[in-house]
Amino acid sequence: xxxxxxxxxxxxxxxxxxxxxxxxxxxxxxxxxxxxxxxxxxxxxxxxxxxxxxxxxxxxxxxxxxxxxxxxxxxxxxxxxxxxxxxxxxxxxxxxxxxxxxxxxxxxxxxxxxxxxxxxxxxxxxxxxxxxxxxxxxxxxxxxxxxxxxxxxxxxxxxxxxxxxxxxxxxxxxxxxxxxxxxxxxxxxxxxxxxxxxxxxxxxxxxxxxxxxxxxxxxxxxxxxxxxxxxxxxxxxxxxxxxxxxxxxxxxxxxxxxxxxxxxxxxxxxxxxxxxxxxxxxxxxxxxxxxxxxxxxxxxxxxxxxxxxxxxxxxxxxxxxxxxxxxxxxxxxxxxxxxxxxxxxxxxxxxxxxxxxxxxxxxxxxxxxxxxxxxxxxxxxxxxxxxxxxxxxxxxxxxxxxxxxxxxxxxxxxxxxxxxxxxxxxxxxxxxxxxxxxxxxxxxxxxxxxxxxxxxxxxxxxxxxxxxxxxxxxxxxxxxxxx
Amino acid sequence: xxxxxxxxxxxxxxxxxxxxxxxxxxxxxxxxxxxxxxxxxxxxxxxxxxxxxxxxxxxxxxxxxxxxxxxxxxxxxxxxxxxxxxxxxxxxxxxxxxxxxxxxxxxxxxxxxxxxxxxxxxxxxxxxxxxxxxxxxxxxxxxxxxxxxxxxxxxxxxxxxxxxxxxxxxxxxxxxxxxxxxxxxxxxxxxxxxxxxxxxxxxxxxxxxxxxxxx
Numbered sequence: 001x002x003x004x005x006x007x008x009x010x011x012x013x014x015x016x017x018x019x020x021x022x023x024x025x026x027x028x029x030x031x032x033x034x035x036x037x038x039x040x041x042x043x044x045x046x047x048x049x050x051x052x053x054x055x056x057x058x059x060x061x062x063x064x065x066x067x068x069x070x071x072x073x074x075x076x077x078x079x080x081x082x083x084x085x086x087x088x089x090x091x092x093x094x095x096x097x098x099x100x101x102x103x104x105x106x107x108x109x110x111x112x113x114x115x116x117x118x119x120x121x122x123x124x125x126x127x128x129x130x131x132x133x134x135x136x137x138x139x140x141x142x143x144x145x146x147x148x149x150x151x152x153x154x155x156x157x158x159x160x161x162x163x164x165x166x167x168x169x170x171x172x173x174x175x176x177x178x179x180x181x182x183x184x185x186x187x188x189x190x191x192x193x194x195x196x197x198x199x200x201x202x203x204x205x206x207x208x209x210x211x212x213x214x215x216x217x218x219x220x221x222x223x224x225x226x227x228x229x230x231x232x233x234x235x236x237x238x239x240x241x242x243x244x245x246x247x248x249x250x251x252x253x254x255x256x257x258x259x260x261x262x263x264x265x266x267x268x269x270x271x272x273x274x275x276x277x278x279x280x281x282x283x284x285x286x287x288x289x290x291x292x293x294x295x296x297x298x299x300x301x302x303x304x305x306x307x308x309x310x311x312x313x314x315x316x317x318x319x320x321x322x323x324x325x326x327x328x329x330x331x332x333x334x335x336x337x338x339x340x341x342x343x344x345x346x347x348x349x350x351x352x353x354x355x356x357x358x359x360x361x362x363x364x365x366x367x368x369x370x371x372x373x374x375x376x377x378x379x380x381x382x383x384x385x386x387x388x389x390x391x392x393x394x395x396x397x398x399x400x401x402x403x404x405x406x407x408x409x410x411x412x413x414x415x416x417x418x419x420x421x422x423x424x425x426x427x428x429x430x431x432x433x434x435x436x437x438x439x440x441x442x443x444x445x446x447x448x449x450x451x452x453x454x455x456x457x458x459x460x461x462x463x464x465x466x467x468x469x470x471x472x473x474x475x476x477x478x479x480x481x482x483x
Numbered sequence: 484x485x486x487x488x489x490x491x492x493x494x495x496x497x498x499x500x501x502x503x504x505x506x507x508x509x510x511x512x513x514x515x516x517x518x519x520x521x522x523x524x525x526x527x528x529x530x531x532x533x534x535x536x537x538x539x540x541x542x543x544x545x546x547x548x549x550x551x552x553x554x555x556x557x558x559x560x561x562x563x564x565x566x567x568x569x570x571x572x573x574x575x576x577x578x579x580x581x582x583x584x585x586x587x588x589x590x591x592x593x594x595x596x597x598x599x600x601x602x603x604x605x606x607x608x609x610x611x612x613x614x615x616x617x618x619x620x621x622x623x624x625x626x627x628x629x630x631x632x633x634x635x636x637x638x639x640x641x642x643x644x645x646x647x648x649x650x651x652x653x654x655x656x657x658x659x660x661x662x663x664x665x666x667x668x669x670x671x672x673x674x675x676x677x678x679x680x681x682x683x684x685x686x687x688x689x690x691x692x693x694x695x696x697x698x
Contacts, residue, residue: 016682017675021656025675027682029693037575039516048669054683056696065514084514084537091516128693135574135598151576151602152518161672163679167655199501200568203597233571235597256692264692299501320500320566327499418573420510439505439572445534 003274005171006238007206010146010271014129016163025163029128030145031155032114033060033101035092036420037133041156042095052099053162059123060096060103062089063113064420068383068410076107085421112386112412115139115353119223120388122252126241126268131158136353136436138229141238142222143245144271146206148235169236170204170280173273175211178287183470185363186221187355187434187453189213189285190228191293195303197283202234205281208273209239213287219248220359227354228436231300240272292469294340295438295451297328302438303451304340306468312336331440332448333428341466343450346429348373348380348461349443350407350454352417355434356385358392360454364434365398367458367472373406374464381408381423383415407461419444432460484607486665491634492561492588495551496625502565503572504599508581512537521577522584526552556629564621565592570599579606589635591642593618604658607665609637611652637663 004012016025038060045051052058065085072079077093080086089106096103104110110117115136118124124140130147131137133155140147150164158164174193193209194201207229214225222239229237239245246265249255256264291305302325304311313325313336329336334343350356350364361384373380382402384390390412393399399409416423417435425431425447434457438449452460459469512524514537523541528534530552532545546553552560563582569592570578579602582590590603591611603610613621624644625631634643637659643649661668672679687694 014686017678019657021660023655023657025672025679027679027686036513040518040576043516043518048667050669053679056694082514088514088516125693127690133574133576135572137574149574149598151574151579151598151605153576153605154601157669157672160669161676161679162683163672165657165668165672199571200594200596203568203594230572230598233568233596254695256695260692260695264690267690299503323498324500418505418510420513437503437505437572439503441509441528442505445509445528 002278003276005273005277005279006144006208006240006271007146007169007171007236008277010127010129011168013127014146023165023167026129026166028131028158028162028164029057030118030123030130031058031158032118032130032132032137033058033092033155034064034114034132034134035062035088036064037152038095038155039088039091040152041159042099044156045159050160052101052159055100057162058101059118060092060101061111061114061117062092062106064414064418065089066106066413067421068413068415068423070411073107073411081422109387109391112389113353113356113414115227116356116385116389119143120252120386122249122255125249125255126245126271131164135230136227138235138237139223139227139353141226141229141236142219144238144241144268146236149230169206172202172205172207172234172281172283173279174207174209175282175284176209176213176287177211177284178213180213180216180287180290181470183455184290184292185453185455186217186224188290188293190225191295191300191303191451192285192290194228194232194300195293196285197232199231199299199301200233202229202232205234206236206238207232207234209237211284214239215242218359219244220357223357224354228300231436241268292453292456294456294466296332296334296340297325298331298438298440299328300436300438300451302328306340306456306466308340310334310336310338310340341468343430344376344465345432345460346378347425347431348377348457349416349431349433349435350381350457351383351385351415352435353385353414354436355454356383356389358389360434361389361393361398364454364458365401367455367469368405368407368462369401371405371462373461376464377461379408380406380461381410381416383410384412386412416443418442432457432466484665484667487588487607487609487637487662489634489636489638490561490588491632493557493559494562494564494625494631494633495557495560496564496622497551498566498622500566501568501571504570504575504578505572507570507578508575509535511535513575513577518580519584521581522586525581525585526550559586561586562589562591562633562635563587564618564625565590566618567593567615569595570603571596574598574602576602576606579603579608583608591618591621604662605668607662609635609662611642613650613652617650
């Protein structure tokens with residue numbers, strides 16, 4: 001018998017019941033809740049006169065709708081100008097209070113984007129099943145937790161039963177081997193993977209990311225990679241436990257302590273795929289071949305390296321793709337064969353559950369230090385992923401670097417990643433964004449999103465168009481040598 | 484949930500791959516705390532020529548005359564014919580809520596995104612996966628003949644064209660059972676309450692740190 005994959009092990013550890021019809025009941029250890037996908041679930045519970053199964057498995061925070069200016073946030077919920085958004089945030093507060101669920105409210109320093117908050121608190125642990133009514137729940141798989149997004153009916157199902165009805169996925173391994181070049185980040189790795197396998201390449205699979213380049217990433221980099229598994233069609237992204245995982249979790253508020261910590265660590269060490277495990281599909285990328293990535297279209301698979309160009313739709317493989325590319329170029333206002341470095345930008349957004357952690361802000365600040373945002377940029381904003389990330393960044397003086405360079409320094413939330421609050425693009429505006437989706441209208445009606453890493457976004461803000469961050473790094477290095 | 488019964492419905496073709504849930508229902512409409520009323524904003528950015536906002540009277544908005552769902556021949560459509568990877572992106576259940584509220588009971592495509600697939604069935608929408616070739620055939624037929632309808636028979640897992648051609652489709656037994664009987668799956672799961680409690684206790688013994696609260 002061949003060995004088990006990490007996904008197989010996590011599945012087996014949570015299997016309550018396998019039914020004859022192919023579905024299974026899976027036990028859920030952690031549910032994260034936010035204001036957008038939970039109100040109808042709580043309402044469903046009330047209507048059916050049901051109670052949450054296990055209160056302490058749940059943790060809530062508002063993130064999608066919250067304003068990000070200091071002025072608005074100073075007023076708490078009443079600073080939310082949009083009355084519909086206000087009702088939604090207020091409803092989360094009311095539901096958490098009524099049912100007894102722990103919530104980090106709008107101005108709690110621990111508030112932030114759920115996928116930043118969970119790991120930061122140690123509320124995401126290896127070996128857990130984690131769900132949230134948000135597709136980017138795949139993020140938590142970086143900790144070898146079986147984590148995926150669910151719909152609102154499923155949020156209600158988990159609240160009521162602590163279980164999810166599921167079918168076992170297939171196993172895919174994506175290996176990235178070798179050493180990443182200077183200026184090439186976790187974001188570039190995952191964009192390159194999506195470019196390679198496509199937005200439906202992982203549909204039906206749990207993807208385990210492996211190989212020496214993945215192992216070399218920090219926990220935050222690993223979260224960036226797993227976060228975008230869903231953009232490759234996979235609900236689940238996973239990375240095996242190693243010392244990096246364990247070191248990250250030590251002394252986090254929800255993490256075990258003392259003897260329990262020792263027992264937990266011993267258990268977590270087994271959360272790796274067995275050497276003789278078989279995967280239904282294996283894809284391998286060479287780290288050395290990955291350059292900083294920029295998306296040019298309206299699907300995350302429409303991406304290329306910074307030295308590349310916008311493709312010619314007529315060169316696409318089939319009719320459907322040809323039409324998609326033609327439509328994408330029309331929407332994006334780009335020409336076939338246009339160089340990526342010739343794309344001019346109007347706005348820059350550094351934030352989102354993909355790239356708003358402290359290391360992301362450090363990378364961006366390193367590029368922005370002592371420079372100025374180009375005059376042609378209407379707005380460049382940095383939105384930390386949580387109140388604690390913001391506090392840490394300020395302790396390191398990163399806020400000053402950004403502000404001096406002409407960036408706006410904001411309060412934590414999802415912000416312009418999906419533009420449910422006031423932070424959005426105007427029609428036709430091009431944005432260098434560290435978020436995860438470049439769909440039509442995602443960042444604002446008619447807005448044009450280009451997905452990039454934090455360093456690339458900062459470099460684009462300074463230049464006013466895309467530039468290869470590696471040339472900046474090389475210049476800085478040679479200046480340093482001269483000095 | 485309503486029981487899914489056999490019906491014969493008008494088919495509307497949406498000839499576009501990778502239709503994401505942002506396109507199905509844009510984010511500004513996710514601010515509602517209700518499950519209903521999303522139908523008027525289904526495909527909002529394609530359907531109207533202006534930017535929509537929640538609570539607006541959509542009958543006063545300029546419509547996009549070229550968008551397929553605005554064409555007179557597809558009014559009253561109950562079957563949406565689509566391309567590959569339909570429903571990709573965000574987990575928003577507002578997407579199937581909007582499709583259902585608009586009047587769609589079935590979506591046919593060569594493939595669907597995983598989260599959308601779950602969400603649709605939980606709202607009584609049947610998703611039918613056919614091969615690329617079969618979907619091509621249907622697109623050709625729908626576009627060629629006005630008033631094109633399909634007979635959808637979930638019980639026997641087949642759809643039949645006006646010309647009498649039948650296409651068989653797969654659907655898992657549990658989802659089919661829930662759809663045909665209009666069942667709430669929380670109720671079904673709670674029939675296993677004892678098994679869940681027993682599992683939970685064993686799980687707590689084996690890995691107590693998963694049940695720990697911060698000091």
